[in-house]
Amino acid sequence: MRPSLKDRGTLTDVAKVVGVSVASVSYAFSRPDQLSPKLREKILATARSLNYPGPNPAARMLRTGFAGSIAVVYASPLYHVFQDPAASAFLSGVAEACSERRLGLLLLQCGEGYESIIRSAAIDGLIIYTMPNDAVTIQTVVDRGLPMVIVDQFSLPNVPFVGIEDQAAARVCARHIKALGHRRLGIVTFPLHADRYCGPIDKRRLEKACFEVARRRMQGYLRAIDAGGPKISVKIWECPRSSEEDGRTAAEYLLKKNPRPTAILATSDRLALGVMEVARKYQLRIPDDLAVVGFDDIPAARMSALPLTTVRQPFEEKGRFAVAALLREKGPLRTILPTKLIIRQSSDPGVLRADQEREIDIR
């Protein structure tokens, strides 16, 4: 690509032709009130005739210190955001908030090999949407010294945080299942670490987890399970991503265990939907033979042939809050949004119709 911002004429060129100072030309473009309409028109007309494309964004940015865009940093391959309904919903909120404020929205991938692009992106602030909790990656971002907001994940001192009560919500899921009488549970989680591991996990791996959301949800499940009452057995499977396919893989493992779990908790709806597919394949009746609970309440959870019990979280709102927090417009350092347990057919034999659901506020 040719150096696109170069070789396009400058304010000075226009000024010379019109016979005014550069200041006037600058004002013609960005502060109309400083000029007589007549001169302004003349300048703009000349600019057009000279093919002058308007003030160079880089120079303007250098001078004003304002880029007019914010970035969302995403740890997985960038295209996943367009494939994952939860990420899409969040970004939808971010996009809406950006549009309102006339800000551009820059999507950045973080992780190894992507440091340079994070370092040199022309932005006014960063929303950290997913990022492993490891020092190297964080450093690149923090080093920019830009305003930032962390969404879900870990938190950093003095950096605004927007999220939900992951642990409390997960706890409520597990309690729900426990209350239904299940004593053998399976848990399917999206990554705890950034190593693309796929398989059962041990305690150590859980405790060292560098994706906080997964860890908090896991902790929620486990605490509710261990919170007294009847003894409950648990098998855990970690997936390298959060797709239906990963859910299927997990289910193939968990459902072949003997004795088979009677309920599966998944840290995302996509995983849960994958689990249900496999259950159907093995002719297990849901919720009688197997109860399934997801997390997120993506549209597919409700639309599924067998509607999924899940935790509803306000993704769009999260996105809007994240932008607001980034711009320091208002609000506290920590914004915790409310969630609800949505009970549908996939877990509760008492829910008889597909369009029936029960909402329970969490906390």
Added chain:
Amino acid sequence: MRPSLKDRGTLTDVAKVVGVSVASVSYAFSRPDQLSPKLREKILATARSLNYPGPNPAARMLRTGFAGSIAVVYASPLYHVFQDPAASAFLSGVAEACSERRLGLLLLQCGEGYESIIRSAAIDGLIIYTMPNDAVTIQTVVDRGLPMVIVDQFSLPNVPFVGIEDQAAARVCARHIKALGHRRLGIVTFPLHADRYCGPIDKRRLEKACFEVARRRMQGYLRAIDAGGPKISVKIWECPRSSEEDGRTAAEYLLKKNPRPTAILATSDRLALGVMEVARKYQLRIPDDLAVVGFDDIPAARMSALPLTTVRQPFEEKGRFAVAALLREKGPLRTILPTKLIIRQSSDPGVLRADQEREIDIR
């Protein structure tokens, strides 16, 4: 938000402390080969200790003329891209191509009130994904004088174009319906104009259409319908957007006509899915009482309780091609990607099972 790119120390500050020239500091960051490892390390260490965040992107950009990001311009509210499966799939391809090349992906809304942000975005090129074919809006973009690519929509001389044979594909849809013996047709289209009109349209409105994709598809339908053979009646409904809800509204109108159409062609799957919902509500059997054909082959088309006949187009590939074309890496001025008619239960009584489908190459 505080002026974030300001007040952060400069190359010069670091140079002074280390006691070297600014050039050396610059090289330490961006051209390691120009410096002894020892000096480089010293400079970077000092930079860290001074909280110098690395070269100012604006200044670097001003000097090099390279921004490191490209933009996708979208005419509807930006958050729609995260809600529309077709747009998501396209952007998914764009995102993948950007990641590969270490480019940032900036999402920009175009249209009234958004000119300034398009004018001042720090980018190296533009992918025009949707944009009404009206001079004012186009001008803002063209005026930037940046490399650009137009995807679908109108084309501009010497601007690379990536798209599909909309008209041919639509023609094949209509022929398919015609061959099945239908003589009363309804057509549901997404916007032909940017005026949010919702209702039946006349010839004039169609001919003056400023969204080319809609126009080309409409023309395809109509030409196939008028191409001799039995006489066929057509009712057309234009929607202000391309959602299921719009499809429902359209269906409420079309299905109340007397006599009722026996087939409905929709310019998008989302519209078609909305139509099918209403058909179900009225207890119409699909495809016997009503055949429905969509366009795009989004995942929901296949997953629908009654799988939808539609045109499959390679969205991700379109995105990747658009980026490639923007970077002038290869390829001709016009890239036309192949499409297929995917025949499923919603149109063809001969398709008996939900998971059965027939593919027909278009052209």
Added chain:
DNA sequence: CAAAAATACTTAATGCTTTAAGTATAGAAG
């Protein structure tokens, strides 16, 4: 009609980096 105020425009400093070309030094080659 003189003084004050508003309007319209200019001056000039400043923002921070990149990079071709130049210089000094150390090491290799003859």
Added chain:
DNA sequence: CTTCTATACTTAAAGCATTAAGTATTTTTG
């Protein structure tokens, strides 16, 4: 030991705009 080359670093120009403060001119006001 001289000459050449490579290495390591410096010089200085250029990239393009914004904007506070100043000047000249016109309009308003008393």
